[in-house]
Amino acid sequence: MGLPRFSRPKGVDSELSPNLYVANCGPAVGLSFDTIASVFSTFGEVKGVYPADDSGARVIVSYFEESAAQAALKALDGHPCPALGGRFLHIRYSIFQPPSQVNDSVPVSLVDSELNIPGIYLLHDFVSAKEEEELLAAVDKMSWKSLSKRRVQHYGYEFCYETRNVNTKQYLGKLPSFVSAIVERISSFPNLESAADIVLDQLTVNEYPPGVGLSPHIDTHSAFEGFIFSLSLAGPCIMDFRRYTEGVWPKSASSSDMSVEYPDKSSSFLRRAIYLPPRSMLLLSGEARYAWHHYIPHHKIDMVKDSVIRRGPRRVSFTFRKVRTGPCQCEFPQYCDSPR
Structure with a gap:
């Protein structure tokens, strides 16, 4: 089964979402998905952390509850995060896009x-x-x-x-x-x-x-x-x-x-x-x-x-x-x- 897809990030003042688009965060800047999930889980249960694009420097953090996403955005957006190497994160809400709205990716074989x-x-x-x-x-x-x-x-x-x-x-x-x-x-x-x-x-x-x-x-x-x-x-x-x-x-x-x-x-x-x-x-x-x-x-x-x-x-x-x-x-x- 493929990973979930998300639309372009929404502004801070837009409708709440349990999904956050987080820039300056990801494997390209030395942060593993497990590390990111661990930090963001302090605000609520994290459903998953996914790459936002091909850059490796932007991720989607998906919560089960909108309130957890709201708390994380308020605490981390535009502020240095000591647990993530002191990086300044830039965060916006993101909306889950149903599979019918995106092109299904082909499964990748190993053999x-x-x-x-x-x-x-x-x-x-x-x-x-x-x-x-x-x-x-x-x-x-x-x-x-x-x-x-x-x-x-x-x-x-x-x-x-x-x-x-x-x-x-x-x-x-x-x-x-x-x-x-x-x-x-x-x-x-x-x-x-x-x-x-x-x-x-x-x-x-x-x-x-x-x-x-x-x-x-x-x-x-x-x-x-x-x-x-x-x-x-x-x-x-x-x-x-x-x-x-x-x-x-x-x-x-x-x-x-x-x-x-x-x-x-x-x-x-x-x-x-x-x-x-x-x-x-x-x-x-x-x-x-x-x-x-x-x-x-x-x-x-x-x-x-x-x-x-x-x-x-x-x-x-x-x-x-x-x-x-x-x-x-x-x-x-x-x-x-x-x-x-």
Whole structure:
């Protein structure tokens, strides 16, 4: 069951509510939800403490009684709170919004089997903490290319964001030696009979600052073969997936991040989401690779099984692929750019 939703905060003189919007308070300023609940419970029984938005610096404190909220607002609004590190809190009333008034969020899976998407595999702890540190140090010694919101590095072949494809005539050389052990480990990827025959020749390293995600897209069919491996390092994130109905195709492409826009909101689609912890390896193959849009929401905080997960100061992904040299022959022509 998802967390409750609340409307924009109301003014101090507005109608009373058992829910308080509290600014300058939350994980981003070093205050846990348990600590906040403990402090506010001195004014009455607290039903729950929830993130007010993606900032991590604003929360909703929900009481069972309006009188408790009124007492807390009167005592804490605009005053330093010693129990919360002396922070000055800014508090307003907030109104609970019934589920019918908001878009239901998709449940976030922790394992691939919960997604019910053929072709998705997720392995936790694919690399060790030491290997993660070494990989990050290795890429930080290399040159980054800046995009509008993130930085990238390309190896083997450069991905051209303007065309959403690769130029096979511009070979950059073999994949760097610092990923050799990772490529070898991929060859023994479980649950995939032909993994040992995979020859990966393209690597894209993405660095995501806090709150920056990836727009929805299907990797161009004609650009890459059927296996896409993505290693998450440094910070966690949520990856969402959408499968649109037959014949529905996004309107246009965005050259900045090999993405495509969604169809109209009225379009029908299936939606799934999975949590990618640091050091995990995600494989997209088959239907998951060819027919499902995947993207990373632009959030600083994610909700996973009613728990708040704050993204780290950076997330770095290593995406390994095999450049396609002939036309795609997949079973999903409605999503394919290769002529049939």
